[in-house]
Amino acid sequence: MVAGVDLPAVLGQVLVGLSRAMILFIVSAGLTLILGVLRVPNVFHGSLYMLGAFVAWTVAEAVGAHPAGLWLALAAAPLVTAAVGLVLERLLLSRLYHREHLMLILFTFGVMLILNDAVKLLWGPTYRSLVPPPSLQGAVTVLGVALPTFNLVLLAAGPLVGLGLWLFTHRTRAGRVARAAATDRDMVAVLGVDVNRVFGMAFALGCFLAGLGGALVAPTTSIMLGMDHSLLIDSFLIVIVGGLGNLWGALAGSLLFGVTQSVGLLVWPQFAVAFPYAVTAAVLLVRPTGLLRSAW
Amino acid sequence: MSGRILLGLALAALAAAPAILPPFFLYLLALVLVTGLLATSLNLVLGYGGLYQFHHGVFYGIGAYTAAVGITRLGWPVWLAFLSGPLAAGVAGLVIGFFCVRLSRLYFGMLQLSLGSFVWIVALRWYPVTGGDNGIHGIPLPPVLQTLPGAYALVAGGVAASLGALWAVVRSPFGLTLQAIRDNPQRSEVMGVDVRIHQLAAIVLAAFFAGVAGVLYVALERSVFPSMLFWVLSLEILVMCLLGGWFTFSGPLVGAAVVVGLRTLLGRHTEYWTLALGMLLILLIFFLPEGIMGHLQQRWTAHRTPSARPATAGNVRG
Numbered sequence: 103m104v105a106g107v108d109l110p111a112v113l114g115q116v117l118v119g120l121s122r123a124m125i126l127f128i129v130s131a132g133l134t135l136i137l138g139v140l141r142v143p144n145v146f147h148g149s150l151y152m153l154g155a156f157v158a159w160t161v162a163e164a165v166g167a168h169p170a171g172l173w174l175a176l177a178a179a180p181l182v183t184a185a186v187g188l189v190l191e192r193l194l195l196s197r198l199y200h201r202e203h204l205m206l207i208l209f210t211f212g213v214m215l216i217l218n219d220a221v222k223l224l225w226g227p228t229y230r231s232l233v234p235p236p237s238l239q240g241a242v243t244v245l246g247v248a249l250p251t252f253n254l255v256l257l258a259a260g261p262l263v264g265l266g267l268w269l270f271t272h273r274t275r276a277g278r279v280a281r282a283a284a285t286d287r288d289m290v291a292v293l294g295v296d297v298n299r300v301f302g303m304a305f306a307l308g309c310f311l312a313g314l315g316g317a318l319v320a321p322t323t324s325i326m327l328g329m330d331h332s333l334l335i336d337s338f339l340i341v342i343v344g345g346l347g348n349l350w351g352a353l354a355g356s357l358l359f360g361v362t363q364s365v366g367l368l369v370w371p372q373f374a375v376a377f378p379y380a381v382t383a384a385v386l387l388v389r390p391t392g393l394l395r396s397a398w
Numbered sequence: 399m400s401g402r403i404l405l406g407l408a409l410a411a412l413a414a415a416p417a418i419l420p421p422f423f424l425y426l427l428a429l430v431l432v433t434g435l436l437a438t439s440l441n442l443v444l445g446y447g448g449l450y451q452f453h454h455g456v457f458y459g460i461g462a463y464t465a466a467v468g469i470t471r472l473g474w475p476v477w478l479a480f481l482s483g484p485l486a487a488g489v490a491g492l493v494i495g496f497f498c499v500r501l502s503r504l505y506f507g508m509l510q511l512s513l514g515s516f517v518w519i520v521a522l523r524w525y526p527v528t529g530g531d532n533g534i535h536g537i538p539l540p541p542v543l544q545t546l547p548g549a550y551a552l553v554a555g556g557v558a559a560s561l562g563a564l565w566a567v568v569r570s571p572f573g574l575t576l577q578a579i580r581d582n583p584q585r586s587e588v589m590g591v592d593v594r595i596h597q598l599a600a601i602v603l604a605a606f607f608a609g610v611a612g613v614l615y616v617a618l619e620r621s622v623f624p625s626m627l628f629w630v631l632s633l634e635i636l637v638m639c640l641l642g643g644w645f646t647f648s649g650p651l652v653g654a655a656v657v658v659g660l661r662t663l664l665g666r667h668t669e670y671w672t673l674a675l676g677m678l679l680i681l682l683i684f685f686l687p688e689g690i691m692g693h694l695q696q697r698w699t700a701h702r703t704p705s706a707r708p709a710t711a712g713n714v715r716g
Contacts, residue, residue: 143504145633198683203504204450208640209683211633215676223670335515335629342508376519382512383497390501390509 108368114247115364121253123360124260125319130337130344130352131267132311138347139284139304142195143203145210147312148334149217150187154179154316155325156221159230162320169235172321179317180310186217187309191302199301214330222327230325238321252321259318260353263311267349270307280304284347339382345392354393358385412554416547425618426662428550430655431557432614437638437650438564439607444636445644446568447600448580449499450507453514454608454635456494459521459627461487461609466534466622467527476539480617484609490517491605492598499594499601511629518627533623543617553614560610561651567603568647576600637679643689652691 129151136144158175165171190213198209233239234252241248271277283290283300291297323329340359344351359378366374385393415427440454461483468479498510521528528534542548567573579586579593587593616622625631634657642653657675664671686693 194680194684201683201687204636204640205683205687207633208637208679211637212676212679212683215672215679219670219673219676331628331630335511338508339512339515342505342512346504372523373519376516376523379512379516379519383509383516386501386505386509386512387497390505 110247112365112368113245114249115368116361117244117247117249117257118253119361119364120357121249121256121322121360122364123356124256125315126333126336126340126359127260127353127356128263128311128318129315129333130340130356131263131349132308132315133337134341134344134347134349134352135267135311136305136308137341139280140199140301141203142199142206142210142305143338144308145207145334146190146214146217147210147308147337148330149214149221150183150309150312151316151319151333152325152327152330153186153217153221154183154313155232155320155329156225156230156316157182157313158317158320159232159325160225162232169237172232172235172238175232175320176314176317179320180313183313183316184306184310187312188302188306191305195305196298196301218327218330227327232320232325234321250322256318256322259314263314264349264353271349276300276303336378339378343382343385343392345394345396347396348392348394351392351394351396409558412558415554416550421546424546424550426659428546428553428618429662430658431553432611432618433635433638433658434651434654435557435560435614436608436611437635437642437654438561438647439604439611440635441639441644441647441650442564442567442576442604442607443600444639445646445649446573446576446580447597449597449601450503450510451601451604452507452511452636453629453632454604455629455632456510456514456517456627457487457491457605457608458612458615458631459622459624460490460517460605461612462616462622462626463521463528463534463612464609465613465616466537469537469539470534471527476543480613483613483616484606487609487612488602488606491602495598495601495605499597511632514627514632515629518624518629521627522624528624531624533621535621537616537620537622539617539620544620549618552617556610556614556617560607564603564607565647572596572599637675640689641679641682643692643695645688646691646695649689649691653689656690 129147133144133147136142136147158179161175161178162171165174195206195209198206238252238255240251242251242254243249269277271281279290279295279300280303283295283297283304287297290300336359340355341352342355343358344353344355358381362377362381363374366377412431416424419427436454436458439457440451443449443451443454464486465479465483468474468482469476474482494510494513497513498506501509522531524530543552568576575586575591576596579591579596583593612622612626615626638653638657639650640653641649641656642651643649656678660675660678661671664674682689688696
């Protein structure tokens, strides 16, 4: 790569990597919220991402050619996944909080197995694709590099979600209570706050973000069974590398993941997908609890 | 005493199986034995060591791939390849474990997961050596291993010997120290135990026997593929330990029998067998948190001795 560096190619890969990083960020922000507030390693987070993509496809398909279809799909999918998450949390997960992490991991793994088969039952094993409205098709030229137009939506969505989450956790009472509960849930309960409601809300919000990530990725890729697999591990590693429960850590980890992988494609295409795992391992060796301060 | 009788009966049943069972069930039994050894090896680290080894499948895959690559690409004799599999897995355990034991619980698991995922990608992408996502099929083995009874004999013998060795390990002073560390690392440290060395040794031993399981899988199936290294398989191994009871020695074997049996028998009728596994898992977590063997053991010993559960079995988190 040193000999004959193709600057536009590098820049293009960085931009593509950034848009991928924004998807990773939105999904991992949900995961890190759930980890930070509820201390639940949610293995079915990836399944909700996949479910979000399929729901978005169904809504867009039902609306048809109208340009509003995509926006309706982007709104509906996260609401569905948030509802699924809320029901599971209230009915089952909330009864397991006192058990060890391994039990929570296995419970959420069980839900993952069920959800994935449910998606297979509902949509079947065939590939789907969601075509964005004409205004978002094609490519735009950014800094002399052709970038798919829809990637602009992704590049805007990441910072918006980050900002929204920051405003929620730092500027609203509910968010402050959630942060306090993350640090010391017993103390918050003693102060007369209904911690259960906070937990349910935080979990639903995390699941909302998983669905939003899935809906946002839907127009850029084929929607299929198994699309949750690598994403789940990636977002777990991102959350760990960033510092458990740390929103900005999730952003840092996502950027690290998205950009090392896409730039890696220029360096060593065959093994580019392995780059993020190597980087994660390296970071954890130097900073065993992640880049930024963990909520744990 | 009754334990010895049970063991003798089990060994006799294993020896008699080829004469009694139809080929499909003999094959299924061999698969259960291999998977059971894999789960039991994980449980040395998980149940006895208290470490969350999320990606145990990596050692299984390394063992199997080393044997397969040795035979097909390097032209090694089969016995040498079969010997090198567990050794390579043990070395991988040493390297991965060396880094992981510095971290606590969930971080330990996550670093292990990321290193394991790295190995998975290598297997998936290193086409000339690993065959990429196709894996390696039709590995040439001696004629005797190409018959089901021959492969079964090697699998049953290898698994029985390995389980015997693992049983000796957990009953040895080393195994007891490991359990003491699991129950109270601080107190063990104060008593002069080198916690990390013991944990690392457990990881290396577990990796070695996972490598044995990998090699036996090659003997049974004559193929390897990247999904042996995929994290979903590793979570399934964890499920087996929990399902059977991760604070008992025989639990993982029982859990492996349930999962493999369910997959094979349900899988013939429906493609939605994981739905059944997921529901079983959730029911178990709610109603039988000790696992099948853990529950039985508690019922058997309840009237004689106090519970054999470690002090940390209930509520410890973090």
